[in-house]
Amino acid sequence: MRRKHFGFAAGAIFLTAIFFMTAGSIPAVAGNPWGANYFPNVTLTTQDGKQVHFYDDLLKGKIVVIDMIYTHCVDACPLETARLVQVQKMLGDRVGKNIFFYSISIDPTHDTPKVLREYAAKYHAGPGWTFLTGKKEDIDRVAKKLGLYSEPDPSDRDGHTPSVLIGDEPGGQWIRNSATDNPRFLANMIVGWLDNWKSEQSAKNAQNAQAAATKASYEQAPRIDISDKGRYAFASQCAACHTIGHGDKIGPDLLGVTNVRDHTWLVRFIASPDKLLAEKDPIATALFRKYNEVNMPNTRLTNEDVNELMSFLERQSAAHDKETSETTKSSAVKTESGQPMR
Secondary structure, eight states: OOOOOSOOOTTHHHHTTOBOOOTTSOOOOSSOOSSTTTSOOOEEEETTSOEEEIIIIIITTOEEEEEEEOTTOSSSHHHHHHHHHHHHHHHGGGBTTTEEEEEEESOTTTOOHHHHHHHHHHTTOOTTEEEEEOOHHHHHHHHHHHTOOOOOOTTOSSOSOOEEEEEETTTTEEEEEETTSOHHHHHHIIIIIHHHHHHOOSHHHHHHHHHHHHHHHHHHSOOOOTTSHHHHHIIIIITTTOOSSSOOSSSOOOTTHHHHSOHHHHHHHHHOHHHHHHTTOHHHHHHHHHTTTOOOOOOOOOHHHHHHHHHHHHHHHHHHHHHHHHHHHHHHHHHHHTSOOO
């Protein structure tokens, strides 16, 4: 999977992320030809060991959010899954009632139900999100029908594109988007766009509903100042798993990390966490074990991006240290002024 430099034009982040599925994928048209005669009804196995039929049990009559992952991925899958966890939390109890999440493994030999169950627990995936495995040929067939299949590429060690497919099976409407996009944008699109489309009767009205939902999602999505490349890098690549000063999430709180870790080591760890882990670096290994053996993704940041991110983390730590120091001095002054005169 290839990561592009963070400095792209404002507005493109959200508005160019959406696109209708193209050749080999499911086109969006009026009516519902994309049902039992289109989707394979192959048998898959859930993380709980239950066998289900892809169309009859997972798609029929439902609004669905589907992505393809594999649990030992060191590139975008960890970020992809963490991002969808954020989306699931935003959707609340609608997930499992009228919206259903499915993550299908593209490495079923390794990803047994037990492995998938442990993976879901590590990321705190909630009810209504099913992780699936099965026969490789069946999964490839499903991926091709969904437009989520990627041809094996020796030059790309990850082997797939981090995309999410959002669909309204009863309405026959489907859309594909980046799975690592802004979580609020994805949540708004799932609720607003699909609900609007479901209520419309004509293709023209459906297109208007999609345009309105897209505009609303963009307007409501949290704004990220992309002129501050370090802040944008953190928000887009790190915030799904880390906070700065708000405690551990999937990974550790990063407040003060630039004070306690060697600069050279930290730069290398941000750029190539998988390499340090493969080399059995003691700090990387300890972090991996402490945080439930969740792989920190290698998001292919450029040197400039890493430097901008480091600068942002340093500024956050410095601001916190300054605030703490001023609070301490203020408390000391108040204590002295409150002491009785002798």
